[in-house]
Amino acid sequence: MFEKELWKKLIDISPQEISVNSRAVYDPVTKQICVNVFNEKFTVDLEKQIITSSAQGKVSPLLPLFLLHYLACSKDIPLCNTLASPHQLKGGIFFFRGAHELPLDKIAEKFGNDLEKFLEKGKKLGGEKVKFGDAAVKLNLLPRIPVIFIIWKKDEEFESQVNLILDKSVEEQMNLDILFLGLIYAIGKILEV
Secondary structure (H helix, E strand, O other): OHHHHHHHHHHOOOHHHHHHHHOOEEEOOOOEEEEEEOOEEEEEEOOOOEEEEOOOOOOOOOHHHHHHHHHHHOOOOOOOOOEEOHHHOOOHHHHOOHHHOOOHHHHHHHHOOOHHHHHHHHHHOOOEEOOOOOEEEEEEEEOOEEEEEEEEOOOOOOOOEEEEEEEOOHHHHOOHHHHHHHHHHHHHHHHOO
């Protein structure tokens, strides 16, 4: 139901406005919008109301909701260059717990002793190495939504740990529930073989 509402909202917005606000590319001939998500090109067909991937694989069931929401609701605003964990976002301390706890521990389990493999995975997803923790990668979940994954390797005292930080401008770009879907998608892509 919510997905149908997003398609309707998206169709009611001019393609030029969508392109400016989301930094996606609109093709007036095919009436399709193209947007990159982790080095993968997704095509949003406004007439057929379908999303296809350049990878020719199955599109994650999480992707349509957060991608359509982003295209329909994003704003042409700059990054504020203030970083925050999901818990530090407005309402995040209450939202990102319990059923909405992000499974960052799975990334720590997989890459906690192999930082090079973690950085390599980040690069494959279109990310760049940044200086946080023992290793960190900055990825663009969507063109206006950068996400930084930071890993701390295991030592004698502590298990390996992964933290995630975002630019606080994400608060203006999407609701926490939609952001949660996007972050779960991102974690899944990092864990993908």
